Amino acid sequence: MSEKNSVNKIDVKELPSKGTKANKKASVDRYDPGSTIYVRSVKGVFQRLRKVIGWFLLGLFIALPMLRWDGRQAVLFDIDQDRYHIFWLTIFPQDLTLLAGVFIIAAFALFFFTTYLGRVWCGYTCPQTVWTFIFIWFEELFEGKANKRKKLDQSPWSGNKIWRKTAKHTAWWAVSILTGLAFASYFVPVEQLYSRFFTFNASFAVTFWVLFFATCTYLNAGWMRSIVCTHMCPYARFQSSMFDKDTFIVGYDESRGETRGPRSRKADPKALGLGDCIDCDLCVQVCPTGIDIRDGLQYECINCGACIDACDNTMTRMGYDKGLIAYTTEHKLQGQKTDVVRPKIIGYGLVLLAMCGLFVWNLMSISSIGFDILRDRNALYRETIEGLVENTYTFKVINKTPQTQTYRLSVTGLTDPHWVGPTELTIASGEVFSQPISVSVDPYDLNKSVSKVQFTIEQVGADERVSKETSFFSGGR
Known part of the structure; x- marks a missing residue:
């Protein structure tokens, strides 16, 4: 009898239940530079803030050289004449020691804000992020949402695919050339630059640098995108040395969200033994670097807040409290108190203020x-x-x-x-x-x-x- 039972015994393989971390498999290998991340659009407080900041910085970048001051271009770094005009101030090479002060201030500002607010520079003000989201906007305009873009890429070439791809890349190149011209206009008088470039009368050097920066913009924001953030940017590698457990980061409240699993809106998650996370994966789909924030803090996270907006929208639809994913600290996630004012922040802040004061004093004391x-x-x-x-x-x-x-x-x-x-x-x-x-x-x-x-x-x-x-x-x- 025992032998018969032994022969008829069926091996049972234990499978993870639906909704656990083990059941989730990344849709794209973010460590593979050849992988394409189809970023899903999302609306929310932080994405509106990011767009406002991004468009403002882009407009400022393009418009600043076009301003006039005292009969000349307000901002012009005239390398040929060895003089650098910044509104009322004209700086000569003898005063370029001020540049060292700018670098020192930038370094301590980076230390201060990264220690306090994490990688917000990357999420809201980094040119790579700003231009990437602009390119994604054109991508959605001509090719549709993320699922449509993916389907279009997988489909065979057709008239519809050709015109959509052509329109997208034309828009990308238009933005890229405008970027190259805007950059060159800081070094070449703007009233000469645009007219001579578009009439093919610009010098070889000017044409080269405009096309060089246009090509860099086109490749970085159009093709490489997250590769720049995860494989090329050194900030992603050493940022963790400035973090501590009181640094504000994008974090997932595991104690509230687990165990994950789908359910109807009317269902009581506690009765089902589930947390607030419905495992919709929207936080992954909207992430520009393709990470799952529920796996914890990762160096690829640029603190853009897209996953926060996506999760808050889901929580609102489900009737749950917002904040399952939020700007928080490791101490807060562990149920401890966050110490905002701490010696490191005070030290960086005092040095930053001192360097800013010294820089302003040196700037105002420049003699003509x-x-x-x-x-x-x-x-x-x-x-x-x-x-x-x-x-x-x-x-x-x-x-x-x-x-x-x-x-x-x-x-x-x-x-x-x-x-x-x-x-x-x-x-x-x-x-x-x-x-x-x-x-x-x-x-x-x-x-x-x-x-x-x-x-x-x-x-x-x-x-x-x-x-x-x-x-x-x-x-x-």
Whole structure:
């Protein structure tokens, strides 16, 4: 009897029940650069915010070089003339140390906001994200929603497929070329750039860089998309070093959502032994990087909030409370208190404020006159035929204003100095002017071998002056 039962015994394989994590299989391999992620559109608070920010930044990027200021382009980085105009400010290469301040501020701003709000830069302001969502918008316009786009790609070539693909790529290239032109307009006067480019009269260098940035935009936002975020962007790799358990991230409340499973709206999930997650997978379908946020925090998450809006919409339809997926912290998910104000945040904030203050101070203290003094290296001093002690200097003067200016020179710190050379200089805008001069003094008026003297240059007709201190040698007389 036992042998018979043994022969007729059927092996039973235990299968996971519907709604568990093990039953879910990713629809696309996000680690494969060749995989296509068909992002589903979603509406919600965070997507409206993202669109407003994205369109604002795109409009600002395109329009900023078109603004006028004091008869010239408001923002123009004129590399040929070595001057960089930013509204009322004209910066010359001698002042480009300010660029180091910009980088330091950007670094500490990144540390501060990432520690506090996670990867919000990627989700809301990164050019890659902004342009990607714009390209997806055109994709939906010509090819339809995500399921239609997928079906279209899998279908054989036809007249319908050809015109839709052609229209989409034409729109992508139009946006890409506009992007390349907008970028080039920061370096080439905008009134020349657009007219010459579209009439094929632009120089080779201008045409090359416009097409180069257009091609980069077309490839990055149109074809690579999440590949840039997951495989190329270094920020995705080191962002976790700035996170802690009080950092606001996009998180799934597992204690509330599990066990997952479908059910009718009228069904009581507790009676069915289910959590609030109905396992609709919309959070995965709307994710631009194709991850499942229910699997926990992943470096591919760009904090765009698309999964939050999708889940909130589902919870509303089911009559459940929103917030199953939300901007939250690991401490909050574990039922602990979130410490928003903490030493790391305070430290980054204080350094950021200090660097911003120092940068503004340096910016406001930029003079419109560049003034340097070089001593004669051949001789510390010489004695003239009249018996005077003479020192020779070379003045380097830069006119940092947009107009030709006249400057007056003077010296203090010596008794009855004899000046040999012009006391007024007329210098064109942006010109670096060298002027040798000599100063002689009666040795009986010198009581030290080395005297401190101060040369001053002032702009005629304006309250702008710069003083430099140097030495006057007399050889112990």
